[in-house]
Amino acid sequence: MCDAYVGAATGAFKCVSFKDGKITNANTIAELIPKETEITAMCYGDTEQTEVIACQANRKIKLYNSITNLYSELFTVEGCEGKIVGLSMLAADKIITAASSGHLQIWTPEGKLLTSDNWNAGNDIFAFDKKPSSSSIIATAGKENLLKVWDVETHQTTWSARSVKHDKLNLRVPILDNALRFLNENEIVTVTGTSHIRIYDPRTQRKPIHELKYMDTPITALSLCHRENHIIASNTTGEMGLFDLRGGVKLLYKFRGFSGAVRSISAHPTEPFVISVGIDRHIRLHNIDTKKMVKKIYAKVRMNCCLIKNQNECALVKVEK
Amino acid sequence: MFPRKNIPVKKIVKQAIEAGYTDIMIVHEDRNKTKPDGIILCHLPEGPTAYFKINSLKYSKEIKGVGESTSHYPEVILNNFNTRLGLLISRMLVCLFPQDPNFVGRRVVTFHNQRDYIFFRHHRYEFKKEGEKTALHELGPRFTLRLKWLQNGTFNPTEGEYEWVLKRHEMETSRRRFFL
Numbered sequence: 001m002c003d004a005y006v007g008a009a010t011g012a013f014k015c016v017s018f019k020d021g022k023i024t025n026a027n028t029i030a031e032l033i034p035k036e037t038e039i040t041a042m043c044y045g046d047t048e049q050t051e052v053i054a055c056q057a058n059r060k061i062k063l064y065n066s067i068t069n070l071y072s073e074l075f076t077v078e079g080c081e082g083k084i085v086g087l088s089m090l091a092a093d094k095i096i097t098a099a100s101s102g103h104l105q106i107w108t109p110e111g112k113l114l115t116s117d118n119w120n121a122g123n124d125i126f127a128f129d130k131k132p133s134s135s136s137i138i139a140t141a142g143k144e145n146l147l148k149v150w151d152v153e154t155h156q157t158t159w160s161a162r163s164v165k166h167d168k169l170n171l172r173v174p175i176l177d178n179a180l181r182f183l184n185e186n187e188i189v190t191v192t193g194t195s196h197i198r199i200y201d202p203r204t205q206r207k208p209i210h211e212l213k214y215m216d217t218p219i220t221a222l223s224l225c226h227r228e229n230h231i232i233a234s235n236t237t238g239e240m241g242l243f244d245l246r247g248g249v250k251l252l253y254k255f256r257g258f259s260g261a262v263r264s265i266s267a268h269p270t271e272p273f274v275i276s277v278g279i280d281r282h283i284r285l286h287n288i289d290t291k292k293m294v295k296k297i298y299a300k301v302r303m304n305c306c307l308i309k310n311q312n313e314c315a316l317v318k319v320e321k
Numbered sequence: 322m323f324p325r326k327n328i329p330v331k332k333i334v335k336q337a338i339e340a341g342y343t344d345i346m347i348v349h350e351d352r353n354k355t356k357p358d359g360i361i362l363c364h365l366p367e368g369p370t371a372y373f374k375i376n377s378l379k380y381s382k383e384i385k386g387v388g389e390s391t392s393h394y395p396e397v398i399l400n401n402f403n404t405r406l407g408l409l410i411s412r413m414l415v416c417l418f419p420q421d422p423n424f425v426g427r428r429v430v431t432f433h434n435q436r437d438y439i440f441f442r443h444h445r446y447e448f449k450k451e452g453e454k455t456a457l458h459e460l461g462p463r464f465t466l467r468l469k470w471l472q473n474g475t476f477n478p479t480e481g482e483y484e485w486v487l488k489r490h491e492m493e494t495s496r497r498r499f500f501l
Contacts, residue, residue: 236480236482259485259488261482261484279484
């Protein structure tokens with residue numbers, strides 16, 4: 001049974017079963033052209049998680065239906081440049097895409113553009129997330145692009161962050177947000193290329209309320225996990241850690257077993273499992289409570305995105321030595 | 322071969338890409354400036370960057386009975402690079418040499434991988450007894466390399482993504498698992 005979906009840098013869309021240790025490709029490899037078909041973002045198409053929407057480097061949106069096992073093309077995102085950084089389902093028939101040129105667009109699954117105006121979040125967006133409890137609030141952030149919270153209906157910024165103070169040498173800290181998540185009803189967490197993890201609270205102030213510098217390489221991947229107010233983040237040298245965000249940012253422990261940069265982390269919302277995927281061509285399943293690596297599967301290509309399924313058999317996987 | 326004169330590495334990489342070079346190799350020396358310590362091998366234009374540490378270096382002058390090297394293009398032998406990472410590194414090393422070996426010169430360069438250490442040797446060979454035995458005459462320096470990290474893209478240790486990093490405490494727990 002499929003436990004997770006992984007999108008590769010060559011464009012292969014893989015279904016992973018950790019119990020059997022098997023990976024199956026949903027699309028034909030021979031048809032892929034890595035520079036164009038590289039999968040840049042993935043999200044679930046519905047709440048039952050039977051459909052997965054993936055977008056490629058050439059901005060084609062593809063739909064994977066897990067019941068029919070078909071990987072078909074939906075439409076091509078036009079009117080923006082750069083790769084699609086974030087993707088989310090707003091409602092049953094609306095998909096919102098964020099491109100790295102800053103264009104935020106809402107589409108129907110057939111490909112009709114619903115937003116007619118030029119809704120732009122600024123150049124060079126790297127991070128995008130939708131607030132899980134509401135279908136009209138999203139946030140974007142990127143390179144020299146401060147964190148902004150948008151209202152989907154009015155296309156306006158409801159709140160934006162301010163840049164942090166200069167560092168100890170009185171140098172300007174560059175703004176390079178790599179990933180962001182809505183932590184809970186009130187707080188937003190971002191991870192940056194300057195190795196910082198920052199928490200913002202739009203109700204109180206525009207500067208981050210807490211900040212932690214985690215090692216010295218850029219932090220590239222972020223995920224919430226089954227514990228409330230905890231996140232899992234990882235940087236380009238493969239140091240993945242569990243952080244407690246109650247009252248500050250504190251590193252609880254690091255996960256072992258990585259050898260290369262991690263590009264995407266996906267943790268289960270209620271079970272203590274987390275999968276991580278990166279350019280060292282392995283998919284790793286860790287157990288958050290026991291801190292151990294449960295399974296490591298070799299997938300022959302470098303991977304960009306991953307999604308863990310709510311219904312999975314991870315608990316049945318035997319821990320490998 | 323040029324001295325670096327404190328020019329930032331990223332600038333060198335940029336100029337080299339424009340000049341059309343295929344690889345850059347920067348040799349570090351240790352703090353007391355006694356001997357070379359590390360090699361940064363950067364494949365251009367967008368290839369991976371590898372950092373090796375040099376152990377047990379012996380110059381040609383120090384090797385007993387050393388022969389004089391010629392300028393024939395050598396044959397390159399790559400031994401025991403079994404894993405995916407090993408193949409990548411071996412191909413990076415091969416790129417440093419011209420691809421058409423001059424068999425007349427009987428000059429061979431060997432990169433032998435054993436337990437994650439790469440041994441570099443440089444010989445002239447001669448077949449004896451009608452091809453059944455080879456006699457080797459050592460030329461040139463000998464040293465061992467140890468891969469410290471491999472990074473995607475050109476030289477950018479602060480911001481680049483690492484495809485492989487040697488983490489001693491995590492990785493060297495087993496005596497039988499090797500990475501190259």
